[in-house]
Amino acid sequence: MPQDPFAWTVTALETRRAAGLLRTVLPRAATCGLLDLAGNDYLGLTRHPEVTSAAAEAAMRWGAGASGSRLVTGSTALHARLEAELAEFCGFEAALVLSSGYAANLAAVTALTAHDGLIVSDAYNHASLIDGCRLSRAPTAVAAHADPESVAKALDGHRGTGPALAVTDSVFSVDGDAAPLTALAGVCRGAGAGLLVDDAHGLGVAGEGGRGAVHAAGLAGTPGTVATVTLSKSLGSQGGAVLGPAPVIAHLVNTARTFIFDTGLAPAAVGGALAALRLLRREPERAGHVRAAATALYERLRAAGLEATRPDAAVVSVRAPSPEAAVRWAADCRAAGVRVGCFRPPSVPDGISRLRLTARGDLTVNALAKAAGTVIATAPAAR
Template identity: 60%
Template sequence: MTRAGLSPLAWLDEYARQRRAAGLRRELRARPPVGTELDLASNDYLGLAQHPEVIEGAVAAVRTWGAGSTGSRLVTGNTELHEKFERALADFVGFESALVFSSGYTANIGAVVSLTGPDALLVSDALTHASLIDACRLSRARVVVTPHRDVAAVEGALAERTEQRAVVVTESVFSADGDLAPLRELHEVCRRHGALLLVDEAHGLGVRGAGGRGLLHEVGLAGAPDVVMTATMSKALGSQGGAVLGPAAVRDHLIDTARTFIFDTGLAPAAVGAAGAALRVLTAEPWRAAAVLRHARTLAEVCDVAEPPESAVVSVILGEPEVALAAAGACLERGLRVGCFRPPTVPAGTSRLRLTARASLTEDEMALARSVLTDVLSARA
């Protein structure tokens, strides 16, 4: 058959077959509004997505501003609600300014691309999130990927650079393993070499630091003039959207240059209203951050995880994709929903159950989790 007679999408069938054989086929599963299973898979770390005050924050914003933001924030999509939330978030975590994007993904791309370019070096941890990887690819900067949490490798890359500018990129809390970046050490290296440190606090905000202010705040780097923070409101704050925080000059620069801000419709008012309400709840109830870590430690003990968790994430490595899928399925049959991470999200041979602790877990829910996880994991020992 000539090429003219072939479907341009014929290759998809073979691609899907190969992924299915490798245990890497993914499916969408709709969840009901009120789940019947105990959820230890979501990133709703503080239990705020269903909090009455957070829901009311979303509803009040819709009543005032409408369902959509109606355009780019530079045209009609900016509201007093957006700017009020930006000020509150910046004050909470300790930075001079904040700029809200439509997602954490677009915030990371906007920040990295706008703060680098062809005359810059980007040094990125090997296990950073896909949004940061994509941002590095789009930046047109020279990119050096360093081994996970390897400060010496970062210093080596900076010491050898010929570029005018340099940016070091890391997550504060790594999303798959839940371990922490050595932020103080990285910052010291950046200072020695005149580099900017850009930290994604997606999994740190609401969990680490005093009252959930993040790992940068915890280690005394919030508001530093050579540090930029990115965050998402879709995890601990139970809403949607992203933000970049840093010196006011960074906010001004992003408004002028970040394509994911300039050409994207502004974050919907409902999401901004919900995030603002969640921030107020967290400020009034700082116990939530400590509760997340306490529940995470209990889950780790149940799963016989060697290292005590440093975040909401408890990673139970089982090996091959089929093994992890089977374990996740067995948990679900018993009424417990857990995350299942497989390549390319994690390296080959490290497919795992990813459990996420939540501040609002009750004693009965923790007892259920203990029972199910003990049975399922002991059956695979």
């Protein structure tokens, strides 16, 4: 009998199971009756009638799929309209829509660097930015988290002839803390480097009317700044986009492999995102509701003695004593009617397990009280 070449995966799974790190896929029901603080539907728009109707209408008119890459048959008038309105809303000259936020980050990082350049990446950046750095094959320096001086030191040591690029999340997905964008932009200007900001957790939550953290920092539309966003969080749909100067976007159209060789974003997702963006523009107070909900949640958890992070946007995390404790804690919350996120190594850059709670702008006072009360009552230290 020939030896199974994949037998090693069984051992790997058992090792993960023993360490309390095994992940499984759990399909959710269409309606499950749980209070959801695990997803990223920050504005509560995923099921909004205007958004779902627009998605259905787009599918009926343009088809279930894009049918090809954006450069072949995958671009529709809806894609162009979303790009124009998204760029205008966020304060940039142009935008390019891709099939996911992950693809948008890969496109931006790989297309805006060179083998003789330099990337300076925050230590807590999202996996998509890290993978972009790896795929770019450019020399990469990892800067201390949210530390402009560390970025400045790395840029000062750049001896290559290619472009230098600093890469950061605007709001970090694990603890919900914000990057010092103004200071980082100053460092980049001084070094002649570009600044790429992943504003996935800022769009719809941060800044005036939810225009994002880059806009709030006064960096939208500046020559040295490029941003990426996702359409799957505040806009309740699917997909991602790169925002920046028109020549930069044109460069991505011609060089970014995750744009050129990937099937375009499905029309239904484009239509849904466009409807959500227009709804946010019409009801800008939604962004403030998210921030208020996150702050209220944080204050309740801290008052109970839990080690929660102060939110700069919608994310509040609560530290757990171990991976196993985090898994049990999340399961107990679910049993009590509240779904929360559970982050464990290697998903967390500091190796510390925690529950991750995402506030939504449509949460009522009673819902917030139930969520906080459930997390507090099921906390490992409370047993």
